[in-house]
Every structure is written in C-alpha cells, then in structure tokens.
Ligand code: GCO
C-alpha cells in the first residue's frame with residue numbers, strides 16, 4: 269500500500285498501550301486476544317507506522333509491582349523505544365481500575381483515597397516525564413456518582429480543583445516541562461461524571477491556580493455520547509488556546525461507549541473535524557483512543573491501527589480538495605460578499621457607527637427571502653467526501 273496515505277512521523281499519530289493492547293474483554297465476555305507486553309506493543313506500533321505510544325502508569329508497571337520489577341519493566345520499555353524510534357508524547361494515571369477508586373479519586377468522599385490518588389499521580393507524572401511525556405492527561409472516569417444523595421457537587425468541584433492545583437504546584441516545584449490536558453466524558457463507568465463536556469472543563473480551568481498550564485483533551489466519542497457536535501467543541505478549545513491533545517475515535521449517538529476506529533462511523537463529522545484541525549494548523553498529537561472490534565485477532569488489531577491513521581489522511585486529502593474546489597469556494601465567496609447597498613459596516617463599536625446603524629432602513633423582507641444555497645453546498649461537500657469530485 270505505498271500511496272499518499274502512508275503514516276509518517278510528522279503526522280504525529282499516537283496510540284495508547286491500552287488501545288492496541290485491548291484484549292477484547294467487555295461486560296459480557298472474556299478476552300478474545302492474547303495480552304501483549306508493553307515491549308511487544310511498541311514493536312507492533314512501529315510496524316504499523318505510528319509516531320508515539322502513550323500509557324497509564326499501570327499499563328506499563330502493574331499496580332502491585334515490586335521496585336525491582338518496576339525498574340526492569342521501565343528499562344525494557346526504554347530499550348524498545350530506542351530500538352524502534354517510537355516516542356512517548358503523553359502519559360496518564362489509572363485512577364479508575366482499582367477498587368480503592370470505586371467512589372472517585374480526587375473527588376472521593378474518603379480523604380485517604382483523595383490523598384492516595386495524589387500520591388499515585390505524582391509517581392505516574394515522574395514516570396511519564398522520565399520517558400519523555402510533555403502532556404499529562406486527566407480522565408476522571410470515576411469522578412462522579414450513581415446517586416446525588418452520596419456527594420455534594422460543590423464539594424466535589426472544590427476537591428477536584430484542590431487536587432489539580434496540588435499537582436500543578438508539584439510539576440512546577442519539580443521544574444518539569446509538562447502541561448495538563450483534562451478529558452471530559454458524561455457517563456460510563458459512573459452514572460454521571462462531573463464536568464461532563466469539554467465546555468465544562470474550559471470554564472473550570474479558569475478557576476485553577478495555574479490555568480496557563482492546563483488545557484483539554486477532547487474525545488470524539490465522549491462529545492457524541494453527550495449528543496454534541498465534536499468539531500464545535502474543538503473549535504471552542506482552539507479559540508481558548510486550550511487544545512493541548514485530542515482523542516480520536518468514533519461513536520454513534522445514543523449507544524454505549526463504543527470506541528470505534530476513527531472515522532469509521534460519523535463520516536461527515538470526521539471530515540469536518542480533520543478539515544478544522546488541518547486548516548488551523550493544530551500541531552499536537554493525533555491520538556487514537558479506541559480499540560479493534562472484539563471479532564479481531566492480533567492481525568485485526570494492526571488493521572484497526574492502520575485504518576485509523578489511513579482514514580485520517582484520507583479525510584485530510586478530502587479537506588484539501590474541498591478547499592480547492594472552485595464551485596464550493598465560489599459559493600462561500602458569494603455568502604461572505606459585502607452587500608454593497610449602503611448597509612453600515614459594523615465591526616467594533618464606535619458612537620459614530622452606532623449612530624449610522626440606528627438610522628439605517630433595512631429591507632427585512634428581502635433579507636428573509638434570500639436563498640442561501642446550503643443544499644447545493646452540502647451536496648458538493650458530500651460529493652467530495654464520496655469521491656466523485
Ligand atoms: C475512556 C477514556 C479513556 C481515557 C484514558 C486516558 O472512555 O475510557 O477515553 O480511554 O482517554 O484513560 O486518560
């Protein structure tokens with residue numbers, strides 16, 4: 269498949285150890301694939317052409333590993349990275365798997381659990397930095413409730429804020445070159461997870477001690493689970509200069525958390541997402557947070573990984589065509605054209621502009637009667653995506 273859609277390091281495609289390493293366990297069935305070691309997964313990622321690998325502390329070092337085991341595991345992992353050229357751009361903490369976190373980590377009602385979550389994250393940050401991570405992701409999978417009788421949401425927000433503040437101070441004290449990226453999800457595994465959307469986190473970040481070192485890590489599936497337009501969330505994060513990382517996958521609205529291969533389901537949305545990222549020049553990682561269907565063996569996992577990257581590049585090529593399509597650009601130009609009928613040009617406020625505007629007579633009926641040609645525009649878009657333009 270030597271064509272224009274081959275992944276290259278400059279595309280910044282990354283996968284988590286937990287994504288290509290997902291053995292296919294689900295709530296109804298046992299694993300269907302062998303559990304590959306971190307070293308094997310690094311080699312698999314190199315084989316398919318990825319740029320980087322990300323991990324939770326316990327994807328690499330089991331939660332109950334002895335110190336000597338930890339050192340051996342990290343040494344072997346580093347050797348695999350050096351052998352393959354695979355990088356570690358991002359790291360994160362597993363604050364959801366262990367029973368200790370069944371009622372949350374930073375927002376737990378138990379002060380001992382909150383303190384343990386901080387200690388675990390400090391150690392995981394040290395490990396991530398040791399391996400080269402520049403972005404640290406926080407996904408609060410258990411930071412929520414089944415019943416609002418159990419927790420005061422204001423207290424939970426305060427605890428969440430205190431926890432993140434503690435850790436930004438820790439990073440600064442250690443002089444690490446690291447930023448935080450907060451990842452929202454509305455539910456699953458909790459009935460309700462606090463700060464359920466990217467927009468919620470964007471507002472929350474401004475209440476932290478060091479907002480400048482905290483951004484977001486939006487995920488396609490998570491905004492779709494909320495019934496939202498993912499690209500709009502990304503645009504808001506970009507506008508706020510907070511798009512520090514992105515989790516790419518796919519998800520049908522109204523379903524359980526599917527983690528589908530990127531671009532495989534919501535074709536039009538994924539097209540506009542990639543077009544947005546490429547048009548604005550997003551320079552961060554394109555991280556695929558998803559996994560292969562449960563029907564697949566290890567070869568199928570490679571098909572899944574290759575397909576994720578290839579689809580991104582296909583959408584990127586379609587975006588280029590869309591941007592260069594004369595008819596599409598002509599329609600957009602027409603829409604943006606200045607009216608040329610004496611309508612005052614309202615940019616920034618000035619008393620003079622306001623006065624001019626106050627006195628202008630608008631032809632309201634004509635404004636409402638104008639056809640906007642969005643049907644044509646959308647059809648042309650679809651034809652670009654479907655490959656007939
Ligand atoms: C999920 C989340 C996780 C996080 C990961 C990194 O739905 O389970 O997307 O995969 O992204 O824990 O923090």
Ligand code: MN
Pocket residue numbers: 487489490557
């Ligand atoms: Mn997810």
Ligand code: MN
Pocket residue numbers: 407451487515557
């Ligand atoms: Mn994710």
